[in-house]
Amino acid sequence: MFTLIKLIQSLFGALHSEGTPGQLALGIALGSIMGLTPLMNIHNAIVLAALMLLNVSFAGGLLGWALFVPVGFLLDPLFDWIGHSLLLAPALRGLWTSLYNIPIVPLTNFNNTIVLGSLVFALVLLVPLFFATRWAVARYRVTVGERVRQSKFYRAVMASKVYNAYKMFKP
Amino acid sequence: MTAPSSPLPAPSPRKRLKIFRWRAIGPLLVLLVIAGVVWWIFADTIARREAQKVGTQLLGAKVEIQDLHIDLANGDVTIRGLTIASPHEAFKNLLQADELVADIDVIPLTEKKLIIDRIAANGLRFGTPRETDGRVAATSDGKGSGAGIAERVLAETREWASQFQIPILQLATGKISIDSLDPRRLSTLPAAEALAAQADSMQKAWQAAFEGLQLGPTYDSAAATLAKLQRARATDPATLNEGRLAIERLKRANGRVTGLERGVKAGGAKLQSGLAGLDSARRRDYAFARGLLQLPGINAPEIGTALFAPVAIKPFERLLYWTQLARRYMPPGLLPRASTGPTRVRRAGENVRFPKEQALPAFLVRSAELSFLLRPTSDQPQRYAGRVTGLSSDPALYGRPMLASASGPQLTAGAMLNHLRGVPVDTAGATVGGIQLPSFEVPGLPIRLDPGAGTTQLGFSLNGETIRARFGLRSSNVKWARDTAAAGHGLTNTTIGDLIWRTVSGISNLELEARLSGELDRPSLAVRSNLDQAISSRLRAVVGEEVAAAERQVRERVDALVKEKVDPVRAQVNTLQTRANAQIAQQRTRLDELQKQLEQRLRELTRIRLPGTPSKR
Numbered sequence: 157m158f159t160l161i162k163l164i165q166s167l168f169g170a171l172h173s174e175g176t177p178g179q180l181a182l183g184i185a186l187g188s189i190m191g192l193t194p195l196m197n198i199h200n201a202i203v204l205a206a207l208m209l210l211n212v213s214f215a216g217g218l219l220g221w222a223l224f225v226p227v228g229f230l231l232d233p234l235f236d237w238i239g240h241s242l243l244l245a246p247a248l249r250g251l252w253t254s255l256y257n258i259p260i261v262p263l264t265n266f267n268n269t270i271v272l273g274s275l276v277f278a279l280v281l282l283v284p285l286f287f288a289t290r291w292a293v294a295r296y297r298v299t300v301g302e303r304v305r306q307s308k309f310y311r312a313v314m315a316s317k318v319y320n321a322y323k324m325f326k327p
Numbered sequence: 328m329t330a331p332s333s334p335l336p337a338p339s340p341r342k343r344l345k346i347f348r349w350r351a352i353g354p355l356l357v358l359l360v361i362a363g364v365v366w367w368i369f370a371d372t373i374a375r376r377e378a379q380k381v382g383t384q385l386l387g388a389k390v391e392i393q394d395l396h397i398d399l400a401n402g403d404v405t406i407r408g409l410t411i412a413s414p415h416e417a418f419k420n421l422l423q424a425d426e427l428v429a430d431i432d433v434i435p436l437t438e439k440k441l442i443i444d445r446i447a448a449n450g451l452r453f454g455t456p457r458e459t460d461g462r463v464a465a466t467s468d469g470k471g472s473g474a475g476i477a478e479r480v481l482a483e484t485r486e487w488a489s490q491f492q493i494p495i496l497q498l499a500t501g502k503i504s505i506d507s508l509d510p511r512r513l514s515t516l517p518a519a520e521a522l523a524a525q526a527d528s529m530q531k532a533w534q535a536a537f538e539g540l541q542l543g544p545t546y547d548s549a550a551a552t553l554a555k556l557q558r559a560r561a562t563d564p565a566t567l568n569e570g571r572l573a574i575e576r577l578k579r580a581n582g583r584v585t586g587l588e589r590g591v592k593a594g595g596a597k598l599q600s601g602l603a604g605l606d607s608a609r610r611r612d613y614a615f616a617r618g619l620l621q622l623p624g625i626n627a628p629e630i631g632t633a634l635f636a637p638v639a640i641k642p643f644e645r646l647l648y649w650t651q652l653a654r655r656y657m658p659p660g661l662l663p664r665a666s667t668g669p670t671r672v673r674r675a676g677e678n679v680r681f682p683k684e685q686a687l688p689a690f691l692v693r694s695a696e697l698s699f700l701l702r703p704t705s706d707q708p709q710r711y712a713g714r715v716t717g718l719s720s721d722p723a724l725y726g727r728p729m730l731a732s733a734s735g736p737q738l739t740a741g742a743m744l745n746h747l748r749g750v751p752v753d754t755a756g757a758t759v760g761g762i763q764l765p766s767f768e769v770p771g772l773p774i775r776l777d778p779g780a781g782t783t784q785l786g787f788s789l790n791g792e793t794i795r796a797r798f799g800l801r802s803s804n805v806k807w808a809r810d811t812a813a814a815g816h817g818l819t820n821t822t823i824g825d826l827i828w829r830t831v832s833g834i835s836n837l838e839l840e841a842r843l844s845g846e847l848d849r850p851s852l853a854v855r856s857n858l859d860q861a862i863s864s865r866l867r868a869v870v871g872e873e874v875a876a877a878e879r880q881v882r883e884r885v886d887a888l889v890k891e892k893v894d895p896v897r898a899q900v901n902t903l904q905t906r907a908n909a910q911i912a913q914q915r916t917r918l919d920e921l922q923k924q925l926e927q928r929l930r931e932l933t934r935i936r937l938p939g940t941p942s943k944r
Binding site: 194196205208209210211228229232233235236239240243244249252253254255256257258259260262263265267268269270271273 | 345346347348351352354355434437438439440663665668669671673674675676677678679680681682683686
């Protein structure tokens with residue numbers, strides 16, 4: 157329940173933040189990488205650092221992560237297939253062999269079919285997701301954004317201590 | 328505390344967008360420090376849990392570690408209280424170790440490669456009991472995409488061993504049952520049908536060939552010529568010439584009949600051969616039907632197999648499990664290889680390794696020194712020492728086979744896993760003496776055999792897919808016990824059960840030898856023991872007549888089933904041959920008769936002997 161409230165808070169907080177639609181869209185896009193790929197991997201630490209250091213919506217990142225975790229679970233068979241195809245492609249064998257024998261790189265688990273497949277999928281999805289989200293946020297703010305802000309539901313949801321934590325990283 | 332209530336900011340002049348959020352560096356650093364502290368505090372616990380998880384996944388049996396300490400500065404890892412459960416036995420450990428100290432190379436860890444220069448293992452104990460079932464792979468059927476390598480290998484070896492399920496001594500129950508005889512599985516019936524079809528087609532072919540002779544016009548023409556000659560005079564050269572031509576035509580017709588006769592003879596020989604084939608098929612069916620009798624032979628080698636094969640196959644099955652596991656984890660060559668990925672909430676996927684020439688393997692134990700106890704609970708436990716070298720995930724990179732050896736009082740053991748070339752060769756051998764061997768139930772009999780302290784020998788070689796293995800057991804302190812718990816066998820208080828009990832219970836020596844050889848998918852197993860001959864001769868005396876009667880019975884069943892088909896075919900073949908021969912003989916007689924009459928008349932007219940005709944006609 158707490159997670160759900162937090163998610164809704166994140167959603168409204170992000171949508172009604174002072175950040176631009178682009179900042180929010182980039183946050184969601186980066187968060188989608190964490191959601192689509194297995195979490196405990198080095199690339200997700202880099203994504204997290206980027207979310208914190210870059211002037212993008214951190215809440216959008218959390219939102220993207222939360223939204224894309226179930227998608228990741230659902231698409232695991234597809235990721236497995238993508239990863240398998242890439243890792244066992246004869247044309248790429250030289251590349252993978254070189255990477256596998258370079259220090260640090262193997263620690264990224266790129267040689268796992270799910271990790272590689274989901275990361276490639278997430279990176280391919282990144283750009284269209286960014287543009288689609290940016291357009292959607294802009295439309296929302298122009299159309300129903302103000303009415304939602306004035307609603308009792310919005311006030312109730314946002315009147316929570318958790319919101320303060322979010323505010324620390326608002327763009 | 329409250330949500331921002333101000334309206335959306337009014338559009339303002341475009342301000343320069345900042346790329347970095349510098350104020351977040353602080354929290355990020357704090358996060359890094361926290362991560363570092365957590366690692367520092369929990370590294371040993373995390374490593375211990377990971378080691379347990381990975382070890383369990385690799386071996387197909389629970390791996391438990393009481394304590395693990397990593398000293399990265401000195402490149403040491405110390406494991407205390409290691410327990411590896413047996414993947415084959417529910418409440419037994421494969422081994423336990425008091426302490427393992429590993430000296431690891433730190434730099435290759437950055438390439439996710441574990442290179443252990445030396446392991447010192449102390450206080451190893453084998454086959455100790457455990458309170459919980461430690462099997463992991465055995466609880467899976469080894470099928471499906473989620474099954475790990477250990478699960479799959481265990482399922483494969485279990486299936487491989489199941490082919491040696493020898494029928495137990497059903498005979499000893501005093502009942503000889505015969506499974507239902509399915510006519511579709513008899514080879515005589517299809518053979519008879521094929522022969523009938525062959526006879527039909529041959530009959531048609533002969534009929535067509537006979538009609539193709541076109542003897543009618545020849546007969547008519549010869550008869551007409553003969554009539555002319557009867558009326559002709561010696562001065563009528565045209566009629567004489569016509570008579571000679573008619574004789575030539577009759578000779579040619581005779582030649583055609585001879586050709587047909589040859590064909591009929593050849594066809595008849597084929598049909599006779601087919602009939603002989605029916606007899607062979609029937610003999611095969613007798614053998615097949617005899618196999619439906621649920622009894623083993625009562626010859627000595629078969630007795631040995633029936634009594635001890637299920638016990639003797641176990642060490643082979645276990646060795647095969649470990650060698651096949653080693654082949655999966657230590658494959659030859661440098662091609663990319665996929666293995667099951669790490670267990671996690673998300674799908675595990677597959678980890679693909681990419682070995683590279685002149686690089687380090689992903690896993691290598693250069694040397695391991697083992698010190699262990701046998702008979703740890705006795706007053707004088709025996710201390711042994713062992714050594715393992717070259718245990719590597721990429722033998723082609725390491726360049727040397729894995730060697731293992733152990734020695735001590737009454738123990739010699741050695742193994743070599745050579746996966747350097749395309750065809751892997753795995754060999755192992757061991758002789759263990761003075762060890763209390765586990766007791767076991769003799770399959771199919773309510774008898775329990777306690778071999779006592781004896782000597783066990785094991786030899787194993789798996790060269791590619793060819794297996795040669797030998798298991799020997801020798802004991803002079805054998806104890807036999809009637810297993811009252813096994814009353815379900817139905818042998819209790821039976822004549823045969825008593826007979827076998829009386830035969831074996833007086834024997835205190837046991838010499839058992841099992842040999843396995845051939846291609847891995849269809850090897851042959853031979854088991855013999857010093858008990859075979861004794862049991863065989865007793866059984867033969869008692870149940871020989873019963874077996875002979877049962878065999879007679881199955882022969883009669885086969886005869887009854889095939890008689891309906893075979894007898895008509897046999898009659899059809901004989902009738903066909905007789906009829907064809909009779910037809911040929913009849914035509915030949917008629918041709919000869921006409922030829923004779925023509926020649927006779929010509930002789931009368933010319934009073935000279937025609938060239939090329941027999942002198943006496």
